[in-house]
Amino acid sequence: MRLVGRRVRRNEDPRLLTGRALFVDDVQRPGMLHVAFLRSPFAHARINEVDVSMAREFPGVHAVYTAADLGDYWRPGPLLVPPPPVEGSVFHERTQVPLAKDKIRHLGEPVAMIVADSRALAEDASDRIFLDCEPLDAVVDLERALEPGAPLVHDDLDSNIAALVPQRKGDYASARERADVVIRRRLVYDRGASAAIENRGVVAEWDRLTERLMIWDTTQAPIPIRNGLASMLGLSESQVRVVAPFVGGGFGPKIMMFYPEEVLVPWAAIRLDRPLKWIEDRSENFVATTQERGQIHDAEIALTRDGRILGVKDSFLHDTGAYDPYGLTVPLNSQCTLLGPYDVPAYESEFRAVFTTKTIVTPYRGAGRQHGVFVIERLLDAASRELGIDRIEIRRRNFIGPDDFPYANEVIYQDAAPLVYDSGNYEPLLDKAKEMIGWEKFVAEKQPRLRAEGRHVGIGIVAYVEGTGIGPYEGARVQVEPTGRVSVVTGVGTQGQGHYTVLAQIAAEQLGVGVSDVAVVTGDTDQFHWGSGTFASRGAVVAGNAVHAAAKEVRHRMLELAAKHLDAPVEELEVADGGVRLIADPERHIDRGQLASLANPLRGAVEPGTEPGLEATQYFGPYRGATASGVHAAIVEVDPETMLVEVLDYVVVHDCGKVLNPLLVDGQVHGGVAQGLGNAFYEELVYDDEGQLLNASFMDFLLPTSLDVPRVKVGHLETPSPLNELGSKGAGEAGAIPTAALFVQALEDALAIPGFEIREIPLHPSRLWELVRAAKGAEEAE
Amino acid sequence: MSDRHTVRVTVNGEPRVAETEARTLLSDFLRHDLGLTGTHVGCEHGVCGACTILFDGEPVRSCLLLAVQAEGRTIETVEGLAPDGRDHLHPLQEAFRETHGLQCGFCTPGFLMTLVPFLEENPDPTEHEIRMALSGNLCRCTGYQHIVDAVQLAAKKKTDEGGA
Numbered sequence: 001m002r003l004v005g006r007r008v009r010r011n012e013d014p015r016l017l018t019g020r021a022l023f024v025d026d027v028q029r030p031g032m033l034h035v036a037f038l039r040s041p042f043a044h045a046r047i048n049e050v051d052v053s054m055a056r057e058f059p060g061v062h063a064v065y066t067a068a069d070l071g072d073y074w075r076p077g078p079l080l081v082p083p084p085p086v087e088g089s090v091f092h093e094r095t096q097v098p099l100a101k102d103k104i105r106h107l108g109e110p111v112a113m114i115v116a117d118s119r120a121l122a123e124d125a126s127d128r129i130f131l132d133c134e135p136l137d138a139v140v141d142l143e144r145a146l147e148p149g150a151p152l153v154h155d156d157l158d159s160n161i162a163a164l165v166p167q168r169k170g171d172y173a174s175a176r177e178r179a180d181v182v183i184r185r186r187l188v189y190d191r192g193a194s195a196a197i198e199n200r201g202v203v204a205e206w207d208r209l210t211e212r213l214m215i216w217d218t219t220q221a222p223i224p225i226r227n228g229l230a231s232m233l234g235l236s237e238s239q240v241r242v243v244a245p246f247v248g249g250g251f252g253p254k255i256m257m258f259y260p261e262e263v264l265v266p267w268a269a270i271r272l273d274r275p276l277k278w279i280e281d282r283s284e285n286f287v288a289t290t291q292e293r294g295q296i297h298d299a300e301i302a303l304t305r306d307g308r309i310l311g312v313k314d315s316f317l318h319d320t321g322a323y324d325p326y327g328l329t330v331p332l333n334s335q336c337t338l339l340g341p342y343d344v345p346a347y348e349s350e351f352r353a354v355f356t357t358k359t360i361v362t363p364y365r366g367a368g369r370q371h372g373v374f375v376i377e378r379l380l381d382a383a384s385r386e387l388g389i390d391r392i393e394i395r396r397r398n399f400i401g402p403d404d405f406p407y408a409n410e411v412i413y414q415d416a417a418p419l420v421y422d423s424g425n426y427e428p429l430l431d432k433a434k435e436m437i438g439w440e441k442f443v444a445e446k447q448p449r450l451r452a453e454g455r456h457v458g459i460g461i462v463a464y465v466e467g468t469g470i471g472p473y474e475g476a477r478v479q480v481e482p483t484g485r486v487s488v489v490t491g492v493g494t495q496g497q498g499h500y501t502v503l504a505q506i507a508a509e510q511l512g513v514g515v516s517d518v519a520v521v522t523g524d525t526d527q528f529h530w531g532s533g534t535f536a537s538r539g540a541v542v543a544g545n546a547v548h549a550a551a552k553e554v555r556h557r558m559l560e561l562a563a564k565h566l567d568a569p570v571e572e573l574e575v576a577d578g579g580v581r582l583i584a585d586p587e588r589h590i591d592r593g594q595l596a597s598l599a600n601p602l603r604g605a606v607e608p609g610t611e612p613g614l615e616a617t618q619y620f621g622p623y624r625g626a627t628a629s630g631v632h633a634a635i636v637e638v639d640p641e642t643m644l645v646e647v648l649d650y651v652v653v654h655d656c657g658k659v660l661n662p663l664l665v666d667g668q669v670h671g672g673v674a675q676g677l678g679n680a681f682y683e684e685l686v687y688d689d690e691g692q693l694l695n696a697s698f699m700d701f702l703l704p705t706s707l708d709v710p711r712v713k714v715g716h717l718e719t720p721s722p723l724n725e726l727g728s729k730g731a732g733e734a735g736a737i738p739t740a741a742l743f744v745q746a747l748e749d750a751l752a753i754p755g756f757e758i759r760e761i762p763l764h765p766s767r768l769w770e771l772v773r774a775a776k777g778a779e780e781a782e
Numbered sequence: 783m784s785d786r787h788t789v790r791v792t793v794n795g796e797p798r799v800a801e802t803e804a805r806t807l808l809s810d811f812l813r814h815d816l817g818l819t820g821t822h823v824g825c826e827h828g829v830c831g832a833c834t835i836l837f838d839g840e841p842v843r844s845c846l847l848l849a850v851q852a853e854g855r856t857i858e859t860v861e862g863l864a865p866d867g868r869d870h871l872h873p874l875q876e877a878f879r880e881t882h883g884l885q886c887g888f889c890t891p892g893f894l895m896t897l898v899p900f901l902e903e904n905p906d907p908t909e910h911e912i913r914m915a916l917s918g919n920l921c922r923c924t925g926y927q928h929i930v931d932a933v934q935l936a937a938k939k940k941t942d943e944g945g946a
């Protein structure tokens with residue numbers, strides 16, 4: 001029976017709905033102590049002294065550690081993603097430290113760790129630590145950070161430049177010469193926070209008798225955490241077990257390795273020989289969990305009179321925060337994704353990553369792709385106005401054609417390989433989105449009518465691609481147990497994407513069982529040993545294909561065993577009805593549980609070259625990512641007095657290859673759009689000149705609510721990926737990537753002020769009001 | 783600091799007693815002193831709604847109350863919605879599952895505890911009324927749409943049953 005591709009409800013839901021799912025903060029261990037951190041109240045400071053003597057005396061306190069107490073264990077964290085092999089590039093590796101030693105480099109950087117009987121006592125004790133330091137000028141503004149004489153985040157470097165990467169395709173200079181028009185824009189895309197509703201947390205317990213370390217961690221990458229911790233602590237990998245149980249939203253930042261708390265809590269648990277728990281609170285989350293975005297682009301596009309792109313040139317600054325453990329993934333994504341679904345013959349791009357005294361930047365849903373999309377879409381919008389070519393038409397003219405795949409973009413992507421689009425078909429996406437949003441009718445009838453009534457409504461449409469499902473690999477073990485239960489075990493962590501269901505669907509389809517007959521285990525390093533983690537919209541693609549391969553192997557074994565048992569050739573058998581039967585005589589069958597028992601006999605030898613059990617392990621490592629694509633369209637209304645914006649209609653048409661479960665993909669898209677809208681109009685991290693974050697609470701940092709997020713209509717088109725057997729591509733980030741670009745385009749259309757352009761994100765009503773006032777002032781002055 | 787108080791409450795129909803500090807939040811008391819970890823905390827400053835419980839029948843944010851304020855009161859948590867577990871979900875839980883109204887599920891207990899009394903008072907709500915009712919709970923995963931669908935489905939099923 002076909003199960004892949006169906007709207008199957010989720011296996012994991014009953015546990016979550018009844019409050020019986022285990023999250024890290026639910027872990028209780030006998031004798032457990034609690035951890036709090038003293039965090040820097042300054043963005044940038046030199047430490048003179050950290051005096052913890054009073055805190056150590058405080059009743060209920062078991063230990064207080066500073067950098068000096070860590071000895072050899074004090075080491076900068078690993079570089080997670082080495083910079084790509086691009087000629088002429090520069091990269092200065094400066095990774096985060098467990099506790100600040102001589103210098104503090106961002107607000108909230110941990111300075112001391114307190115272990116006490118309760119969290120409240122640990123926090124009381126932290127008030128008794130005397131932190132003597134000399135505040136230094138903060139490095140907040142990206143451009144000022146690069147001026148001569150700017151304060152240095154890392155004193156051993158000559159400047160705050162963390163990296164420089166030039167990339168090119170074709171010959172931009174000659175493209176520019178041939179161009180009929182060249183349009184330049186400065187575009188700014190500022191920081192945001194992922195703000196998963198569950199904050200981070202770590203619980204660690206050392207078992208002295210078995211010499212094993214058990215860790216529960218809100219991580220998206222339990223296996224790399226296990227491997228890294230084992231090596232830091234001098235343990236073998238088999239002595240460490242990391243479990244990422246249910247995780248309350250990941251979105252990227254929960255994959256940062258290694259957070260100081262992840263390194264310190266297990267270490268102290270061994271030293272104190274007591275289970276320890278640290279749970280981040282919301283105010284810590286705003287400064288201690290990695291953030292994303294913060295780029296300034298100076299971009300130009302060269303076109304012919306009829307709107308064909310001849311070339312694009314872009315130079316941008318990227319805020320990497322105080323350290324750069326994640327390498328260049330985010331700015332590389334921006335650099336590559338800028339090319340979008342368009343045939344851009346010449347491209348010259350250079351970025352400089354800049355150290356600032358702000359929280360570390362690592363991928364957050366979209367991971368820099370939205371910046372690239374914002375730039376190219378804004379340039380196309382400007383070109384459409386300048387050349388008098390319709391917004392839809394100019395995009396259509398520049399799409400890569402359906403027969404041009406695989407399409408080589410000649411630039412190096414985040415997986416360190418040249419960017420090649422595997423497959424796609426962009427025009428139908430555009431047509432379908434146009435139809436679903438009712439473009440013609442809106443523009444011809446509704447908009448003029450509403451405008452006549454004095455309402456400010458506008459429409460927009462943008463396109464994007466998304467590199468997904470990159471390597472290196474994931475693996476899966478599929479087993480049929482003698483009870484007939486099927487188990488699927490894989491290393492990827494899950495943060496709500498529905499892996500318990502999608503992976504079960506894939507296995508169930510091969511093994512002829514129901515989806516609920518398959519139990520999926522993820523995120524426990526004792527159960528599966530190899531893997532890299534959930535990032536870059538890769539879980540369902542990479543782990544999914546591993547499950548598919550393993551389940552096929554098990555199916556094959558079932559058929560072979562059954563052939564022996566039923567005394568019939570494999571070709572005459574089929575997997576059905578929970579077992580294997582003769583096609584011609586369905587009465588002659590054997591159920592899968594029996595086959596599992598036969599495969600694991602209690603007497604007799606396992607024949608050489610065979611293995612016991614109905615079980616198989618397979619790995620899948622795509623040699624490059626699968627490129628998903630989509631078009632979003634929206635209708636918005638703005639109140640010109642209050643500048644409040646309402647999204648009246650929102651359409652997403654996307655192509656993530658073969659859809660494994662449309663219900664779950666829709667959910668991913670809805671959530672992505674909500675985050676994209678939040679990013680465009682609600683969420684802004686406001687830092688002052690001293691690097692203080694002024695809105696570090698949910699009172700002041702606004703997440704969109706049910707009244708702000710519109711109903712999203714989703715259309716699916718399927719261009720299978722030739723890179724994997726399931727034909728799938730990732731879907732996790734699609735909703736979030738083009739939202740800001742779309743939002744501003746529709747908003748400009750709604751405001752209909754001649755010459756008014758929005759060149760920055762995030763916006764909010766008061767900022768929009770300022771921009772509009774400035775534009776109107778300029779108009780009147782003319 | 784160690785002024786401890788005994789707190790007696792009725793939770794999900796059962797009398798419970800535990801000793802706790804005066805400063806303990808009700809959310810922590812439920813989670814850590816009574817072991818009812820289905821109630822979640824996302825902000826501890828009253829905005830996200832993940833910690834919503836029923837307090838004498840009214841939805842309240844348990845992170846905004848102290849445990850000692852619950853003395854003698856009646857509390858319902860998500861664990862009480864479907865007392866006999868997996869096989870018999872509450873109709874609203876069932877609807878959430880049907881419409882994919884949850885992803886990571888961290889916010890879900892708070893949504894359920896907000897919506898159960900809402901549906902009792904508004905058996906046939908409009909989409910706008912539902913969105914108003916949800917607007918005090920934050921969800922970072924779903925974009926709310928499938929949650930709205932879940933409420934509509936639950937309401938419809940109830941009306942259909944009632945009418946039958």
Ligand code: FES
Nearest residue numbers: 824826828831845
């Ligand atoms: S934890 Fe209570 S409202 Fe957020």
Ligand code: FES
Nearest residue numbers: 885886921922923
């Ligand atoms: S389902 Fe994850 S926060 Fe709502």
